[in-house]
Amino acid sequence: MMRIAxxxxxxxxxxxxxxxxxxxxxxxxxxxxxxxxxxxxxxYDQGALQRGFQVYKEVCSACHNLDHVAFHNLxxxxxxxxxxxxxxxxxxxxxxxxxxxxxxxxFDDKGVRLTxxxxxxxxxxxxxxxxxxxxxxxxxxxxxxxxxxVKARDGGAHYVYSIITGFKMxxxxxxxxxxxxxxxxxxEGWNIGMPPPLTDDMVTYSDGTKATVAQEAHDVATxxxxxxxxxxxxxxxxxxxxxxxLIVLAGxxxxxxxxxxxxxx
Amino acid sequence: MSGQSTYTPKSGLEKWIDQRxxxxxxxxxxxxxxxxxxxxxxxxxxxxxxTFCLGVQIVSGIVLAMxxxxxxxxxxxxVESIMRDVNYGWLMRYIHSTGASMxxxxxxxxxxRGLYYGSYKAxxxxxxxxxxxxxxxxxxxxxxxxxxxxxQMSFWGATVITSLFSSIDQIVPxxxxxxxxxxxxDFAVGDATLNRFFSLHYLLPFIIAGVVGLHIWALHxxxxxxxxxxxxxxxxxxxxxxxxYTVKDAFYLCCFVALxxxxxxxxxxxxxxxxxxxxxxxxVTPPDIVPEWYLLxxxxxxxxxxxxxxxxxxxxxxxxxxVFIPWLDTxxxxxxxxxxxxxxxxxxxxxxxxxxxxCGAQSVDAxxxxxxxxxxxxxxxxxxFAYFWVIMPIxxxxxxxxxLPASIAQSVLGESAAAPAE
Amino acid sequence: MGAVGVAAVAWPFIDQMNPSAAVxxxxxxxxxxxxxxxxxxxxVKWRGHPLFxxxxxxxxxxxxxxxxxxxxxxxxARNQNLPDSAPATDANREIKAQWLILVGVCTHxxxxxxxxxxxxxxxxxxCHGSQYDTAGRVRKGxxxxxxxxxxxxxxxxxxxxxx
Numbered sequence: 001m002m003r004i005a006x007x008x009x010x011x012x013x014x015x016x017x018x019x020x021x022x023x024x025x026x027x028x029x030x031x032x033x034x035x036x037x038x039x040x041x042x043x044y045d046q047g048a049l050q051r052g053f054q055v056y057k058e059v060c061s062a063c064h065n066l067d068h069v070a071f072h073n074l075x076x077x078x079x080x081x082x083x084x085x086x087x088x089x090x091x092x093x094x095x096x097x098x099x100x101x102x103x104x105x106x107f108d109d110k111g112v113r114l115t116x117x118x119x120x121x122x123x124x125x126x127x128x129x130x131x132x133x134x135x136x137x138x139x140x141x142x143x144x145x146x147x148x149x150v151k152a153r154d155g156g157a158h159y160v161y162s163i164i165t166g167f168k169m170x171x172x173x174x175x176x177x178x179x180x181x182x183x184x185x186x187x188e189g190w191n192i193g194m195p196p197p198l199t200d201d202m203v204t205y206s207d208g209t210k211a212t213v214a215q216e217a218h219d220v221a222t223x224x225x226x227x228x229x230x231x232x233x234x235x236x237x238x239x240x241x242x243x244x245x246l247i248v249l250a251g252x253x254x255x256x257x258x259x260x261x262x263x264x265x
Numbered sequence: 266m267s268g269q270s271t272y273t274p275k276s277g278l279e280k281w282i283d284q285r286x287x288x289x290x291x292x293x294x295x296x297x298x299x300x301x302x303x304x305x306x307x308x309x310x311x312x313x314x315x316t317f318c319l320g321v322q323i324v325s326g327i328v329l330a331m332x333x334x335x336x337x338x339x340x341x342x343x344v345e346s347i348m349r350d351v352n353y354g355w356l357m358r359y360i361h362s363t364g365a366s367m368x369x370x371x372x373x374x375x376x377x378r379g380l381y382y383g384s385y386k387a388x389x390x391x392x393x394x395x396x397x398x399x400x401x402x403x404x405x406x407x408x409x410x411x412x413x414x415x416x417q418m419s420f421w422g423a424t425v426i427t428s429l430f431s432s433i434d435q436i437v438p439x440x441x442x443x444x445x446x447x448x449x450x451d452f453a454v455g456d457a458t459l460n461r462f463f464s465l466h467y468l469l470p471f472i473i474a475g476v477v478g479l480h481i482w483a484l485h486x487x488x489x490x491x492x493x494x495x496x497x498x499x500x501x502x503x504x505x506x507x508x509x510y511t512v513k514d515a516f517y518l519c520c521f522v523a524l525x526x527x528x529x530x531x532x533x534x535x536x537x538x539x540x541x542x543x544x545x546x547x548x549v550t551p552p553d554i555v556p557e558w559y560l561l562x563x564x565x566x567x568x569x570x571x572x573x574x575x576x577x578x579x580x581x582x583x584x585x586x587x588v589f590i591p592w593l594d595t596x597x598x599x600x601x602x603x604x605x606x607x608x609x610x611x612x613x614x615x616x617x618x619x620x621x622x623x624c625g626a627q628s629v630d631a632x633x634x635x636x637x638x639x640x641x642x643x644x645x646x647x648x649x650f651a652y653f654w655v656i657m658p659i660x661x662x663x664x665x666x667x668x669l670p671a672s673i674a675q676s677v678l679g680e681s682a683a684a685p686a687e
Numbered sequence: 688m689g690a691v692g693v694a695a696v697a698w699p700f701i702d703q704m705n706p707s708a709a710v711x712x713x714x715x716x717x718x719x720x721x722x723x724x725x726x727x728x729x730x731v732k733w734r735g736h737p738l739f740x741x742x743x744x745x746x747x748x749x750x751x752x753x754x755x756x757x758x759x760x761x762x763x764a765r766n767q768n769l770p771d772s773a774p775a776t777d778a779n780r781e782i783k784a785q786w787l788i789l790v791g792v793c794t795h796x797x798x799x800x801x802x803x804x805x806x807x808x809x810x811x812x813x814c815h816g817s818q819y820d821t822a823g824r825v826r827k828g829x830x831x832x833x834x835x836x837x838x839x840x841x842x843x844x845x846x847x848x849x850x
Binding site for chain 1: 303342345348349355356359504508509512513515516519520522523526527529530531533534539540542543552
Binding site: 552 | 701704705706707710714734735736737792795796797798799
């Protein structure tokens with residue numbers, strides 16, 4: 001017994017001494033891609049916004065909320081460029097749970113929730129009634145609300161773009177994807193709950209642009225950037241005016257300062 | 266200097282008011298004729314800038330309070346409503362959030378100026394102590410304010426910092442938990458906490474305004490210090506505050522506002538943390554809980570001590586230390602311009618403050634160049650305390666200061682200046 | 688006399704900050720254990736947190752009792768019904784052996800661990816991989832402490848009051 005115990009113990013001991021190589025699953029830096037709204041003079045490309053909205057509506061909205069965006073935001077300046085009539089039509093296409101009717105019912109005879117057509121005052125309705133329903137429909141994962149996602153993530157629109165286009169990669173050796181999750185090296189820990197959401201030609205753009213994954217991702221990232229920051233164009237415009245004014249004022253004050261102090265020397 | 270007022274009313278209305286409420290006189294004495302050293306440089310303008318910042322925060326804050334709802338289920342949405350629906354709400358919000366950072370930027374420059382030029386030394390000790398009080402009130406106000414949007418950082422930052430009080434349990438059993446429950450109004454940070462933080466956040470700035478009044482009043486007794494650190498000896502050393510410093514401060518203020526505008530309009534989330542755009546969730550802790558940048562050095566000091574109670578005492582000690590500075594510095598010379606040895610320790614302290622801030626922003630187990638940052642933070646904390654308790658007393662005694670100029674006028678105007686009256 | 692008057696006036700202003708009646712009403716809950724069958728776990732909400740109510744099997748109890756406390760990453764019981772220094776023996780983790788009542792918040796970063804998963808048959812936290820055994824004690828992963836045992840007491844054989 002002792003004749004095998006010692007060499008066996010030695011072998012096991014040696015095995016234990018070999019350190020397991022821990023894979024560093026820190027997320028990759030975001031992809032370097034240009035957006036029309038980058039920089040102090042950047043604006044939203046309306047074509048991209050409308051295409052991105054189409055991607056959100058036809059693909060993302062199946063799982064993701066857009067809680068803070070209202071239909072009346074769709075025809076606001078600095079945004080998608082829809083007319084009020086177009087925004088109304090978009091709103092009307094949605095079913096909004098309705099307040100109790102005269103009899104106090106909120107369900108019809110068949111137990112279905114009563115709804116009405118959306119108006120400009122309504123916000124985008126959520127795809128699931130509550131968090132539990134969202135998790136039940138997504139393998140226990142909770143798809144985050146997208147109305148602020150660009151501001152709520154380090155890297156903003158670049159991060160969103162990187163995640164959506166980052167699925168087209170095979171996991172490196174030694175990395176096992178957790179069951180129920182998907183490999184995405186742009187997501188911290190490399191295990192993301194969302195399956196790859198886009199394919200080529202998943203939507204058919206009405207303006208004829210070719211709908212590659214990169215294009216769809218770029219457009220939806222632009223749309224989500226607008227959703228997070230609808231006042232961006234107004235903000236940058238006002239900033240330009242403010243800074244011009246302040247620089248001129250600073251100049252005038254500087255000369256006043258020199259004038260006042262001149263007689264002291 | 267405080268003394269007899271030379272004010273004569275220029276109009277009937279001024280005379281009428283002045284006879285009933287000496288406000289015109291006060292304005293005249295403190296802001297028009299007030300004799301101010303003629304050699305004040307850019308670092309002396311930040312007191313005025315700070316008053317401006319306080320005004321901006323109060324005005325923008327009152328406006329925001331017209332739309333904000335301090336209830337845990339509505340706070341986050343009410344802020345988004347301000348950003349999207351309220352006319353120019355985004356502007357008010359960004360002015361207020363960026364303004365807080367600008368406020369602290371200005372206060373740190375103001376405090377470091379005081380340290381460098383010895384503005385805390387006799388007879389200005391009380392101005393300094395009142396200033397420390399203002400600084401602590403600002404930190405409390407900012408802490409309460411950051412909780413209000415009820416984002417992830419708001420909630421978890423509040424949880425971490427208020428939980429520190431539970432360390433008192435180690436001194437008096439159960440007292441710390443009782444205090445923490447009393448602060449929270451619940452058994453964890455929640456709606457009760459948010460509501461009272463809103464009340465206190467609205468209150469404190471007005472207390473700050475009152476203390477600032479005391480700060481300026483105390484200043485007007487001896488008058489301003491100056492970069493040379495020598496006393497005013499004759500009227501040639503000073504100029505009336507108006508128009509000399511009103512115009513100079515106006516120019517610098519305009520530059521400051523331009524920098525403020527760059528952040529508000531072009532990088533409004535530069536100082537912020539993306540996690541705070543996610544609604545507070547008591548069941549999910551963010552991987553790294555970080556306060557706003559202006560609290561980072563203190564956060565680093567707190568985290569560098571593994572024992573909770575000692576960490577809290579170090580944090581409190583770091584602020585209490587500031588009160589004793591007028592007595593810790595033994596130098597007879599005020600300004601570091603004439604203190605070649607102290608000057609070097611001062612700049613090391615400035616680097617230390619930035620280094621501690623950097624450590625505070627990283628995660629607890631971060632490593633840089635093979636050194637765990639927690640050790641850098643520990644060394645930084647040791648230097649912080651050593652600077653005040655060891656270096657200041659000793660250097661003041663052993664240093665050979667440079668020769669001081671005879672007077673401000675002589676230093677500014679050169680040899681051709683008339684000799685100051687004795 | 689003056690001091691008494693001041694204290695009498697001051698106390699309401701201080702006490703108003705303590706938890707209100709509404710908060711206190713929610714701070715204690717009663718849980719009926721009878722619907723929870725052997726080998727099952729039920730999650731209830733307590734003071735804003737999930738509370739695990741787990742009916743342990745004989746095998747789970749035996750496995751928990753067999754563990755040597757000094758092998759544990761966290762050897763402290765973390766039981767609010769016991770002194771702070773109590774060791775993490777299985778007996779110190781519950782009142783009756785077959786009922787495990789734990790605060791369902793992973794001591795790492797606050798996620799909710801999943802029951803009956805992980806190498807120890809207890810819980811697995813999917814967020815960062817912490818694993819707890821059948822007494823809710825951390826065995827693997829980044830969590831620094833065992834799952835907390837809240838203050839609770841038996842009102843009867845099948846009913847407990849938590850908090």
